[in-house]
Amino acid sequence: MLLTGIDFSSNHLTGKIPKEIELLFGLVLLNLSRNSLNGEIISNTGNLQSLEFLDLSRNHLSGKIPSSLSKIDRLAMLDLSNNDLDGKIPIGTQLESFDPVTYEGNPNLYGEPLNKKCQEETTEDQRPVAQVSDDNSIFLEALYMSMGIGFFTGFCGFIVSVLFISSYREPYSKFLNSLVIRIYLIKNSLYMARG
Structure with a gap:
């Protein structure tokens, strides 16, 4: 509760953001910009209700922006630019009110206040279908291959025996x-019945 500010900007920090940060409820300022941090933004960042300044820009953070961020009413400055974030910006008055510069440099990010909303939402809706069809094609390919191998093995075993x-x-x-004779007799009987 006593720690109100962390500024580790412009260092060479690597790895993920420690989850323990979400327990620092008195935090007002968190600046981890210009490092080499990766992984996702902590999902419970929204628990930091005193947070007014959050800068995670110029890292290698990936995944979606946690929806809990929209719950922070005091957040006056936010910078998530130049990362690898994707998906839709969570709906909430705070996050939508920031300048688009806040989110630039994240090519797979869309939603308000960015202008990529409609086009990207269509693509997002189509992604699961493409994934399912890819999974189906892999399954069918494996099925046909195993059927071919099974047929070949059975046929070779039969011929060899x-x-x-x-x-x-x-x-x-x-x-x-006997099979040929039966077929011949059936064919003749059908022919005679027609004639």
Whole structure:
């Protein structure tokens, strides 16, 4: 509760943002900009209700902007620019009221106040369908391949057994002869019935 400000900007910090930051309820200023931080923004950042200044710009942060950020009423300055964030900017008066510069440099981010809303939402809706069709095509490819291998193995086993094992060869020839004779008789009887 006593810690009100953290400024670790312009260092060479790497790794993820520590989750313990969400427990610093008295935090007013958090500046981690111009580092090499990666991973996602902490999902419970919205618990920092005293936060007025949040700068996470110029890192390698990815994933979506946590919807809990829209719950911070006191947030006067926000900068999430130049990261790898994606998805829709959460709906909330605070986040939509910031200048678009706040979110620039995140090519896969869309929603208010950015102008990419409609086009990107259509793409976002189509993504799961594409993923499902990709999964289906992989499944079908594996299915056909296994069926082909199974057929080839069974056919080779059958041919080898008929050609090289004489005890199988004779009964198989008799079976084929009787099958051909039955087909011939059925065909003739049908022909006679029509004629």
